[in-house]
Amino acid sequence: MSSISDLPEYRAAAAVSALEADVLVLGGGPSGAWAALTAAAKGARVVLADKGFLGTSGATAAANTTIIHVPPDPALREAAFSRRWANAFEIAERGWIDRVIDATWHNLNRLADWGYPFPTMEDGSSYRGTMRGPDYMRFLRRRLRKAGVTILDQSPALELLVAEGSVAGAAGIDRVSGERWAVRAGAVVLATGGCAFLSKALGTNGLTGDGTLFAAEAGAVFSGMEWSGHYSVSAAFASVTKGIVYFWGTFTDADGNVLAGRDRQSTVAQKLIDGPVYAVLDKASPRIQEGMRKGQPNIFLPFDRMGIDPFTQRFPVTLRYEGTVRGVGGLAIDEDCATSVPGLYAAGDAASRENLVGATSGGGGPNATWAVASGVWAGQTAAAFAARLGRHHASRKARGIGGNGLRPTGTSRDLDTGEIVAAIQREVLPLDKNFFRSERGLTDSLGNLDGLWRDSAAGLVGTGPSIVRARETAAMIATSRLMFASALERRESRGMHRHRDYPTLDPAQSRRLLSGGLDRIWVRPEAGTILKEAIAS
Amino acid sequence: MIELVSAERCTGCNICVSVCPTNVFDAVEDSPPVIARQGDCQTCFMCELYCPVDALYVAHDANLAVAVDELALEDTKVLGSYRKAIGWTADSRPRRASDRSYLLLKPH
Numbered sequence: 001m002s003s004i005s006d007l008p009e010y011r012a013a014a015a016v017s018a019l020e021a022d023v024l025v026l027g028g029g030p031s032g033a034w035a036a037l038t039a040a041a042k043g044a045r046v047v048l049a050d051k052g053f054l055g056t057s058g059a060t061a062a063a064n065t066t067i068i069h070v071p072p073d074p075a076l077r078e079a080a081f082s083r084r085w086a087n088a089f090e091i092a093e094r095g096w097i098d099r100v101i102d103a104t105w106h107n108l109n110r111l112a113d114w115g116y117p118f119p120t121m122e123d124g125s126s127y128r129g130t131m132r133g134p135d136y137m138r139f140l141r142r143r144l145r146k147a148g149v150t151i152l153d154q155s156p157a158l159e160l161l162v163a164e165g166s167v168a169g170a171a172g173i174d175r176v177s178g179e180r181w182a183v184r185a186g187a188v189v190l191a192t193g194g195c196a197f198l199s200k201a202l203g204t205n206g207l208t209g210d211g212t213l214f215a216a217e218a219g220a221v222f223s224g225m226e227w228s229g230h231y232s233v234s235a236a237f238a239s240v241t242k243g244i245v246y247f248w249g250t251f252t253d254a255d256g257n258v259l260a261g262r263d264r265q266s267t268v269a270q271k272l273i274d275g276p277v278y279a280v281l282d283k284a285s286p287r288i289q290e291g292m293r294k295g296q297p298n299i300f301l302p303f304d305r306m307g308i309d310p311f312t313q314r315f316p317v318t319l320r321y322e323g324t325v326r327g328v329g330g331l332a333i334d335e336d337c338a339t340s341v342p343g344l345y346a347a348g349d350a351a352s353r354e355n356l357v358g359a360t361s362g363g364g365g366p367n368a369t370w371a372v373a374s375g376v377w378a379g380q381t382a383a384a385f386a387a388r389l390g391r392h393h394a395s396r397k398a399r400g401i402g403g404n405g406l407r408p409t410g411t412s413r414d415l416d417t418g419e420i421v422a423a424i425q426r427e428v429l430p431l432d433k434n435f436f437r438s439e440r441g442l443t444d445s446l447g448n449l450d451g452l453w454r455d456s457a458a459g460l461v462g463t464g465p466s467i468v469r470a471r472e473t474a475a476m477i478a479t480s481r482l483m484f485a486s487a488l489e490r491r492e493s494r495g496m497h498r499h500r501d502y503p504t505l506d507p508a509q510s511r512r513l514l515s516g517g518l519d520r521i522w523v524r525p526e527a528g529t530i531l532k533e534a535i536a537s
Numbered sequence: 538m539i540e541l542v543s544a545e546r547c548t549g550c551n552i553c554v555s556v557c558p559t560n561v562f563d564a565v566e567d568s569p570p571v572i573a574r575q576g577d578c579q580t581c582f583m584c585e586l587y588c589p590v591d592a593l594y595v596a597h598d599a600n601l602a603v604a605v606d607e608l609a610l611e612d613t614k615v616l617g618s619y620r621k622a623i624g625w626t627a628d629s630r631p632r633r634a635s636d637r638s639y640l641l642l643k644p645h
Contacts, residue, residue: 052559053556056558056581056587064638130639176560205579237597237598237601238580244641291638292641295636300622301597302597
């Protein structure tokens with residue numbers, strides 16, 4: 001193979017481990033694991049690099065999520081379709097919903113055949129509609145090892161490599177040893193998850209939009225980035241953002257007045273802007289309480305350790321921001337999970353999930369379902385692409401394309417990533433900026449974020465392991481700008497995009513918004529659809 | 538956030554260093570690992586699950602450090618309680634199959 005010293009910036013590094021693969025998967029959550037498993041089953045040599053540890057990384061590992069497992073009975077499938085369609089606000093696609101549900105059905109059954117311990121119901125039958133994160137991811141890790149996939153843990157990617165107009169691998173760092181790594185590959189699957197801006201929503205702090213930045217640097221197209229106004233309730237002190245338990249909750253304000261409203265999430269958000277909000281899970285029957293205790297013990301970790309009985313004692317709550325994790329936007333992909341860039345594929349929350357959930361959060365369940373289906377498809381297509389290239393792919397002359405945070409364009413200054421992250425969070429986390437959006441607020445935020453981008457592009461650089469945080473910082477700025485630029489172009493309220501200036505849904509805007517860019521962000525409606533403004537002009 | 542690496546219990550296997558998804562611990566030769574970057578802890582409790590000797594304790598607060606008393610944690614048997622609840626200890630294995638989440642999801 002051609003040596004990694006083709007890449008001048010790695011020549012100087014103390015140590016570089018250079019690997020070669022047919023398919024490189026970035027990200028070790030469920031979608032990355034499914035992509036790697038599928039590519040390996042197609043005969044590809046697969047390397048999977050994860051920022052943390054495949055087994056604990058990502059939003060799924062720490063959680064317990066529902067998943068859509070519906071047998072191919074026409075009536076049941078129609079009902080499953082209708083449940084999605086009813087909340088999609090005309091942004092999803094019938095064909096996609098059907099095929100995602102079908103692919104997940106088959107692959108969860110394969111998981112059972114491999115010996116995954118799905119829970120058994122009281123009648124003795126197997127229940128395949130929930131996945132317990134720690135068990136699921138530990139099982140997938142073992143399966144990957146068996147399949148011969150090389151797993152690089154604690155190995156965040158820092159940038160993509162490109163060769164001859166295609167993505168040709170990635171380079172990164174082992175953040176424990178400090179050793180640099182590079183993997184030359186025929187195809188790359190981005191399974192890097194969404195971006196939750198270090199909000200500490202459960203399991204999301206590794207999800208800083210790294211794949212969004214990498215793909216934007218490669219010129220990729222995104223879709224639905226305005227679907228990023230999602231927050232989840234947690235106890236104010238806790239990380240556990242598990243919405244389902246609040247189905248049995250009563251919310252009150254400081255004076256004990258019960259909060260009522262058609263849209264409870266918005267009611268709670270509005271109240272939280274004004275002052276504290278409390279909850280108690282007083283509507284949970286003993287049977288439901290048993291379901292929570294025996295099914296989802298992580299619900300109780302913060303309560304038990306705080307000494308609160310959530311079924312009888314009220315506790316303060318907050319809304320933790322979940323960005324594009326439980327939001328919807330991400331890389332625009334075709335039905336094979338190919339992005340607009342040759343050699344680059346996307347799976348899981350790194351990809352737009354509009355095809356499945358439209359303008360409404362994929363919460364845990366639909367997103368978990370999507371992770372399986374998109375992971376399998378991305379792995380399959382990436383393996384086929386690499387096979388067409390043949391083994392010569394590693395002799396292509398590759399170069400790293402990372403910019404902001406890695407290769408400053410001006411005099412590198414010792415910018416404090418902590419301060420930049422706090423400045424990003426001041427724009428994306430507040431409920432009165434991002435849960436409830438407005439023309440003026442979005443414009444102001446975007447202006448501030450553009451300024452952060454310019455400053456960091458010119459001067460931000462990390463050394464040693466801090467290079468990871470520098471790139472994460474750049475990734476969060478890039479993601480937030482795509483979000484707000486897209487949100488400005490959607491002059492209506494629809495699903496999780498709540499616009500104070502345009503509080504109602506406008507049927508003429510039942511189309512998607514594509515976006516991309518780095519120094520200049522562009523947003524345009526998907527081809528074949530017409531912007532209202534365009535008609536007017 | 539992570540508050541305790543019990544020197545009493547820790548065997549120095551450094552599994553927590555390897556598995557922490559946000560790289561909070563640093564290994565120390567001939568000693569238990571240290572909590573080197575507590576502010577990066579996302580309070581996901583995964584390290585507790587992977588610790589084979591229940592030497593770790595993640596407190597309830599995701600943002601603020603909480604003072605903990607190891608003796609009190611021993612007394613209340615909270616060390617290792619999550620690993621047990623989820624069925625990751627030898628004697629709690631049957632709990633894995635008894636996930637009752639479906640009670641929350643089936644019509645009620």
